[in-house]
Amino acid sequence: MSKKLRVAVLFGGKSGEHEVSLASAASVLKALDREKFDIIPIGITQEGLFRLGVDALPMLEGKAEQEEINRLQRSLPAVVSGTHRLPAFRKEEFDVVFPVLHGTYGEDGTIQGFLEIANIPYVGAGVLASSVGMDKAVSKKVFAEAGLPQAKYVSILKADFKREREAVLSRIETELGYPCFVKPANLGSSVGISKAKDRQELIKSLELAAAYDRKIVVEEFIPAHEVEVAVLGNDEPEASVPGEIVSSNEFYDYKAKYIDGKSVMRIPAELPQETAEQLRKMAIRAFKAIDGSGLARVDFFIRKDTGAILLNEINTMPGFTQYSMYAKLWEHSGVSYSELVTKLIELALERYEEKAQLRTDFAVE
Structure with missing residues (x-):
């Protein structure tokens, strides 16, 4: 029987999206295959403190079921615990890190750079793709260079x-x-x-x-339908079916996304086949333009007056509960939430092994 991989799940963070991250992490922790993975939760407080193992579990109260929290507590090694300003991340402790962090100090390349220095595989986009994807001003310039139409x-x-x-x-x-x-x-x-x-x-x-x-x-302002496509993969990414957001508010703001529960996701979006295929191709182009890896959700506008497609933005760690658009798009494309989580870990290890083959020395021939 092969040894189980040790997966550190990072959540919380110094971000306005702290609460969203906790909800995403609760879903990931529940979905991780216990036959394949040993799980170590690591919570980051809004003050930037890292809480490891059992000390991270109180942060999940109200987001994860108590039964799930108890199950995690029973399975955690006692040695992995404590609260630190910046703990030592060592390959001896974790085989791979799943940073379920949204927004600043998590989705912007900062934690990715930290994990690169620690030489630990991690799920999702690398340093460059994370930072470019997070900065809407910079990503728009990159997308323009790639010939992708925008507002x-x-x-x-x-x-x-x-x-x-x-x-x-x-x-x-x-x-x-x-x-x-x-x-x-x-x-x-x-x-x-x-x-x-x-x-x-x-x-x-x-x-x-x-x-x-x-x-x-x-x-x-664009009078448009808001349509989203999920991308999964590394150098040969695949795109999901498109889904449409019908917002409960004037636009799809934080309240419409997470609070009132009245917004509707239409999956698949009611679109001509040709338009759906064009969206999928554009999503992959956007993903490759920022040198993405692992996952991303690519958001589009489809103008109501002309039907023209405009790229809105890319999210390298989108909302990731089992009910989030990213997960639901893949579910409708034939990939379950649990399979999706496992696939992302496999992609992280694949990218790490590929990078490990690169030379880091230089010798004059």
Whole structure:
């Protein structure tokens, strides 16, 4: 009988998406195959403290079933515990890390860089893809270079808005007009995003976004259907069927995603076959453009007036409960949630082994 892999599941984090991460992690912990994996939960508090093993379990209360928490507690080795500012991650302790972290300090390349230095395989995108995917201003430039169509946008710095408010407002009004959407460049789950219909609302929206990030992205309003595609793989990724979001609010904000429960996911989206195939191809192009690996959810707009497809953004660690769009898209594409979790670990190990074959020395021939 082969030895079980030791999987460290990272969750929580110093992010506005802390609570979303806890919900995602609870689903992952339950879905992990106990015949294949030994599981070590690691919670990161909003203050940046790492809680290992049994000390991480209280963070899951209210997110995971108590029976599941008790089962984890019984299976954990007593030696892996404690609270640390920055614990030592060693290959002797973990075979692979599953960072179920959304937003800053988790989805932006920071934890990925830490795990690269520790020389431990990890699930999901690497340092570059994570940081580019997280920064909407940078990713838009990368997608433009790849020839992917997008909505018009303006990227501004918080410092510029403070110093040259009138010039910034005039530029947005001239280039985009009203209504428009204002977003922090480096955040997900629709945190800090708002719709501005006039100058007064624009000022409030910019101030809100600036509270979350030093860089702000403002986009033109597109009357459109919001459609999402899940991507899975490394160098030869596959795309799921597209799914459509029918929001309960004026746009798909944090409340519509996680609180009121009234938004509807249509899977598969009611689209012509040709459009669905085009979306899947564009999703893979976007994934490859940022050098993605493991997983990503790629979000699109389909204009209601012309039917044109516009790339919105890419998420390298999307919401990951069994009821999230990413998981449901693969379920409808023939991959169960448990199979999906196992596949992502296999992809992490595949990428690690491939990188291990690269030379790190140099000798003159």
